[in-house]
Amino acid sequence: MSCVDPLSSLLSGIRAEGSAVSHAVLTAPWAIRFADDAPLTMISVLRGGGTLVLSDGAERVIGAGDTAVVSGTAPFHLADRPATVHGPHAAYEIACFGTDAECSGQDLGGIHWGADSAEATALVVGAYRASGHRHERLLHSLPPVLVVREDAEVCAWLETAAADAARLPAGSQALMDRLLDWALVCTLRSWFDRAGDGAPGWYRGLADPVLSPALRAFHDRPAETWTVASLAARAGVSRALFAKRFTTLMGQPPLAYLTRCRMDEAEALLTGTDLSIAQVGRSVGYADAFGFSAAFKRHRGVSPRAFRAAAA
Numbered sequence: 001m002s003c004v005d006p007l008s009s010l011l012s013g014i015r016a017e018g019s020a021v022s023h024a025v026l027t028a029p030w031a032i033r034f035a036d037d038a039p040l041t042m043i044s045v046l047r048g049g050g051t052l053v054l055s056d057g058a059e060r061v062i063g064a065g066d067t068a069v070v071s072g073t074a075p076f077h078l079a080d081r082p083a084t085v086h087g088p089h090a091a092y093e094i095a096c097f098g099t100d101a102e103c104s105g106q107d108l109g110g111i112h113w114g115a116d117s118a119e120a121t122a123l124v125v126g127a128y129r130a131s132g133h134r135h136e137r138l139l140h141s142l143p144p145v146l147v148v149r150e151d152a153e154v155c156a157w158l159e160t161a162a163a164d165a166a167r168l169p170a171g172s173q174a175l176m177d178r179l180l181d182w183a184l185v186c187t188l189r190s191w192f193d194r195a196g197d198g199a200p201g202w203y204r205g206l207a208d209p210v211l212s213p214a215l216r217a218f219h220d221r222p223a224e225t226w227t228v229a230s231l232a233a234r235a236g237v238s239r240a241l242f243a244k245r246f247t248t249l250m251g252q253p254p255l256a257y258l259t260r261c262r263m264d265e266a267e268a269l270l271t272g273t274d275l276s277i278a279q280v281g282r283s284v285g286y287a288d289a290f291g292f293s294a295a296f297k298r299h300r301g302v303s304p305r306a307f308r309a310a311a312a
Helices: 006-011 082-086 135-140 152-166 172-198 201-207 211-220 228-235 239-250 254-272 277-283 289-300 304-311
Strands: 021-026 030-034 040-047 049-053 059-063 066-071 076-079 090-094 121-130 145-149
Touching: 006 135, 006 172, 006 201, 006 254, 030 082, 030 121, 040 049, 040 059, 040 172, 049 066, 049 082, 059 066, 059 145, 066 172, 076 082, 121 172, 145 172, 201 211, 201 239, 211 228, 211 239, 211 254, 228 239, 228 254, 239 254, 254 277, 254 289, 254 304, 277 289, 277 304, 289 304
Parallel strands: 030 090
Antiparallel strands: 021 121, 030 076, 040 066, 040 121, 049 059, 049 076, 066 145
């Protein structure tokens, strides 16, 4: 088992598996309502642009080359301009993941709404499903909407990929799912890099010369019996210096971070595999089922067995 790094670990709970993917070409006035209950929605503007109108009334203009990631399950709109939402317009909705939602043909990309002209707005949209709780730490690190500007070459390539999927050859859904997963990782990594000191501690830790070796060692081998002393040895500093630097940068003590990562992994194994409770415990660094069960219940509030039963 290898979690590789914190960002990869957190993103492993979010996937564009069977995502609603739409290559939309829109002519003003238009508005799209997003009502997927999806924890993350990504919108790449290939041509044209519009204004995001969030559920609290906040607005964010996005144009050609912008990729916006909206976090949270509250419905929101994207319109050619804010006033359009409350006026006459061509109305569209993406709501494939809700309990009673029907995708109405919008479940796979390539659908063209409106006229394909130089003046129209062209978008690629993906909504992301989530499993378990490990993604919640990622969502708490994000603003309601973030925007990253892409190069023109990236937009052209993305539009070509969406057009290819429109022809519905074999494997189109898998192709678009993987494309959206890749695009989300690249967008978030770019945003975190540009955020500097505003990026979450678990991300900045990867670039820290002291913490990085210890973080990578733990995420590569989470089942090993790690201690503050052994992690400090990996970092090449004293135990006291490592603990202080870790807590300052990461926002929590080293062992608290290790426990949370292990519980996230345990949750994924309990819901995604048939491993016994003892086997799950050993996989995340606990010598016996009793010790693992006690730690899991302290962290999650229920026993591993009860958690698995509820998830099933």
